């Protein structure tokens with residue numbers, strides 16, 4: 324028998340970790356959360372829709388991981404520590420083995436971050452996963468998008484562009500990579516992103532503004548710049564020769580490599596700003612968090628923002644190591660992922 328409540332009980336009952344700020348978990352009309360004294364409750368929602376965020380034949384364990392990871396990534400971008408999450412799930416059919424794998428992937432990542440599943444909703448419908456995360460952060464140390472200042476450095480964690488290369492192969496836009504280890508890497512980067520929670524926590528009190536790269540580096544940095552009323556120079560030489568670009572991406576024709584790096588999306592790395600005087604503290608925080616970071620540019624004066632999201636003004640200037648305008652090759656994409664860009668009203 325597979326009624327709605329059996330299904331929830333079998334797959335989603337989750338023991339609440341004791342130290343987590345969860346007063347009451349799964350099973351009542353609401354969960355009760357209590358951030359530590361002096362902490363603000365941080366919350367964010369992101370959903371994954373079959374055919375749009377993932378292909379329907381994706382490994383369900385990886386899908387469970389990614390649905391939570393992209394949400395934890397938002398907590399990381401705020402400098403918040405994860406406490407709990409809820410899961411709203413629409414399922415076209417009940418496939419016990421598929422659901423067990425989904426739960427395994429999601430709950431393994433939850434346990435790794437001490438983040439309890441405290442509630443949700445399950446319905447029949449087109450395959451959709453919507454996660455809401457809750458975390459805690461000292462409000463004065465949260466990395467607001469509006470906090471970038473002229474004179475700040477721009478940094479990025481990990482590598483950008485490799486997830487988009489993985490997607491290009493999956494979508495048949497290009498053949499699989501000749502090197503099996505590179506192919507496995509780009510696929511894993513697409514399907515099992517690493518939320519940079521440890522880095523976010525280590526950067527508290529050091530970074531000014533931050534955002535996680537979901538739509539593309541230039542587009543997401545653009546949200547920070549618009550919210551802060553500033554502009555930025557991105558040093559393409561520092562990006563391409565540094566450790567922020569994986570060799571599999573560097574090996575692509577230049578326009579394709581730049582498109583992946585600057586507009587790829589699905590990276591779930593942190594782009595953050597911090598004062599130039601604090602470079603050594605950023606490096607120490609990154610080392611403590613065991614997360615590589617690369618300095619890729621600087622914040623410059625820019626137009627005053629009219630809206631923090633859809634401001635429409637060009638704010639990112641691409642330059643070379645000498646600060647000269649970078650000659651972007653024809654065919655390079657810079658715009659980020661936009662769900663409605665190709666839909667007519």
Ligand SMILES: Nc1ncnc2c1ncn2[C@@H]1O[C@H](COP(=O)(O)OP(=O)(O)OP(=O)(O)O)[C@@H](O)[C@H]1O
Nearest residue numbers: 367368369370393397400534535536537538539632
């Ligand atoms: N339906 C909605 N109702 C209210 N606020 C929304 C809604 N959709 C998005 N927002 C808010 O708009 C802002 C931008 O949303 P967006 O989803 O682009 O950011 P994000 O979650 O950081 O990025 P991504 O979804 O690409 O990971 C966020 O503050 C988000 O909470």
Ligand SMILES: Cc1ncc(C[n+]2csc(CCOP(=O)(O)O)c2C)c(N)n1
Nearest residue numbers: 369374375376377378537538588589660
């Ligand atoms: C099958 C398939 N097609 C396209 C993509 C790429 N993609 C989809 S949504 C998104 C931005 C983040 O989503 P959101 O802004 O909704 O949080 C990106 C980069 C994918 N991952 N899988």
Ligand SMILES: [Mg+2]
Nearest residue numbers: 368369370537
């Ligand atoms: Mg979102």
